[in-house]
Amino acid sequence: MPRIIPRAQHTISRSHISPNALRVLYRLRDGGFQAFLVGGCVRDLLVGLEPKDFDVATDALPEQVKRLFRNCRLVGRRFRLAHVFFGQEIIEVATFRAASAPIQDEELPESELAEEEVAPEDELLDQGGPLTEAGAARLEAEHAGREALVPVTERMFDDTGRILRDNVYGTIEADVWRRDFTANALYYNIADFSIWDYVGGVEDIAARQLRVIGDPETRYREDPVRMLRAARFEAKLGFTLEPASAAPIGPLRALLGGVPPARLFDETLKLFLTGHGERSLPVLRRRGLLEALLPNVEAYLAAHPDSLVEKLLNTGLANTDARVIAGRSVTPTFLLALLLYGPIAAIIESLPPSRWHEIAAILAACDQAVRDAQRHIAIPKRFTLGLREMFALQPRLEHPRGRRALRLIGHPRFRAAYDLLLLRAQFGMASADVATWWTDLQRVSEDEQGRMADALAAAPERPGAQTGRRRRRRGGRRRSSTGGS
Numbered sequence: 001m002p003r004i005i006p007r008a009q010h011t012i013s014r015s016h017i018s019p020n021a022l023r024v025l026y027r028l029r030d031g032g033f034q035a036f037l038v039g040g041c042v043r044d045l046l047v048g049l050e051p052k053d054f055d056v057a058t059d060a061l062p063e064q065v066k067r068l069f070r071n072c073r074l075v076g077r078r079f080r081l082a083h084v085f086f087g088q089e090i091i092e093v094a095t096f097r098a099a100s101a102p103i104q105d106e107e108l109p110e111s112e113l114a115e116e117e118v119a120p121e122d123e124l125l126d127q128g129g130p131l132t133e134a135g136a137a138r139l140e141a142e143h144a145g146r147e148a149l150v151p152v153t154e155r156m157f158d159d160t161g162r163i164l165r166d167n168v169y170g171t172i173e174a175d176v177w178r179r180d181f182t183a184n185a186l187y188y189n190i191a192d193f194s195i196w197d198y199v200g201g202v203e204d205i206a207a208r209q210l211r212v213i214g215d216p217e218t219r220y221r222e223d224p225v226r227m228l229r230a231a232r233f234e235a236k237l238g239f240t241l242e243p244a245s246a247a248p249i250g251p252l253r254a255l256l257g258g259v260p261p262a263r264l265f266d267e268t269l270k271l272f273l274t275g276h277g278e279r280s281l282p283v284l285r286r287r288g289l290l291e292a293l294l295p296n297v298e299a300y301l302a303a304h305p306d307s308l309v310e311k312l313l314n315t316g317l318a319n320t321d322a323r324v325i326a327g328r329s330v331t332p333t334f335l336l337a338l339l340l341y342g343p344i345a346a347i348i349e350s351l352p353p354s355r356w357h358e359i360a361a362i363l364a365a366c367d368q369a370v371r372d373a374q375r376h377i378a379i380p381k382r383f384t385l386g387l388r389e390m391f392a393l394q395p396r397l398e399h400p401r402g403r404r405a406l407r408l409i410g411h412p413r414f415r416a417a418y419d420l421l422l423l424r425a426q427f428g429m430a431s432a433d434v435a436t437w438w439t440d441l442q443r444v445s446e447d448e449q450g451r452m453a454d455a456l457a458a459a460p461e462r463p464g465a466q467t468g469r470r471r472r473r474r475g476g477r478r479r480s481s482t483g484g485s
Helices: 019-030 040-047 062-068 133-144 172-178 201-206 216-222 225-237 249-258 261-272 277-286 289-293 295-303 308-325 332-339 341-349 359-374 381-398 402-410 414-426 432-441 446-458 469-474
Strands: 003-005 035-038 055-058 072-075 081-086 089-095 163-165 186-189 194-197
Touching (some): 062 081, 225 289, 295 308, 295 341, 308 341, 332 359, 341 359, 359 381, 381 402, 381 414, 402 446
Antiparallel strands (some): 003 194, 035 055, 072 081, 186 194
16 A cells, blocks of 8 residues: 655645646546656656656556547557647656556657657647546546456566566556656655655655665566666766665676667667766766676776876766756767767777878778677667767868868858867867867857958968978877877
């Protein structure tokens, strides 16, 4: 039985809940179904964070949810989910599941989703308003016959214990036991605004503790991604992973090799592009998970402790976190440039110094580093192409040539390449004068840009000239375009 915490004894207020999530909850309740906010949104509200999304759990089947909302699409192959659309906001509605079903908070990569069509936006007349008497009667009749609609599908596991398929619906009492951590297993009941806690999640949140529900080794074997989720919540929330939940991670981290690479890429983005990337990196390394996720990155960092590349990576992640917190856009392309900077630099610097600025050598190094990473995570081609362009632009940014340099400002990857140049200059891997010149160039009018370019061409000592052609002909050792360790 749950511990039911009444509204007067907790801090969650409807004023902090998305109005669209409230519409979904009220509509389900009016249809005769149970309706709860569940998972990370309840946890975040209790710790004073603003949830990035709101998930709903209910005893309504996905088909019944779709009948309630015309602005609804059913998705998912492993387990059927309902997505209710309100413009750009999506409220995910999941039917209660039997124990050990795939966890709701884990969003599947696009490749694993199967979708049904949703009505065009101008036809979305039913956005969760009051339910008519006829509609309520119809849904009550469907609800009464719910047991006949529940599919029974045998659970399938692989040899390591990982769940391959589990499509069994259940009750809230069963649903709670297949969730991953106690802090994520709280249910906010819209019927009376209480919190239902079956596993001591409220106490663990108060103690800032992360604890696996059930036997940790079994739960990690069922879904190895839970180990990455543990690291993510450690970094995001500042919680401590309790010892019994932490102990199996080292011995079991190799199981991540059996997880679909597309899902691992999705989890990588959640670790590093949701506002806590700088904190995620040391947690992953401490748990030995970076070696399982991106072994070429871990190998470089382990071989070059406290290097300039590591400082560049940490600063770049901190800058990315600041952009996320400020609501500015971030891109996986720049993240990959940060993570793979060390491996790319190592490959380039294994070549003779005379080749360090060759575009072909730089691109070959990018391709090799990406191939090494793709043995574990699936990186979409649009991001790998952007990575190549960012690095290929570095020599051209370091050695601007008169008015030809002005063309680079219009390049689609100029801004990302320029940001990388600024980071490199911050740690002495590129000329600070060059970085300042590009910064000033973007602040002036087009006419002034032309005058700056002409002055650059006429200057005997232009920015970047010290690493120019004459020194290259002498064969002296010089800094590479990626500036290794």
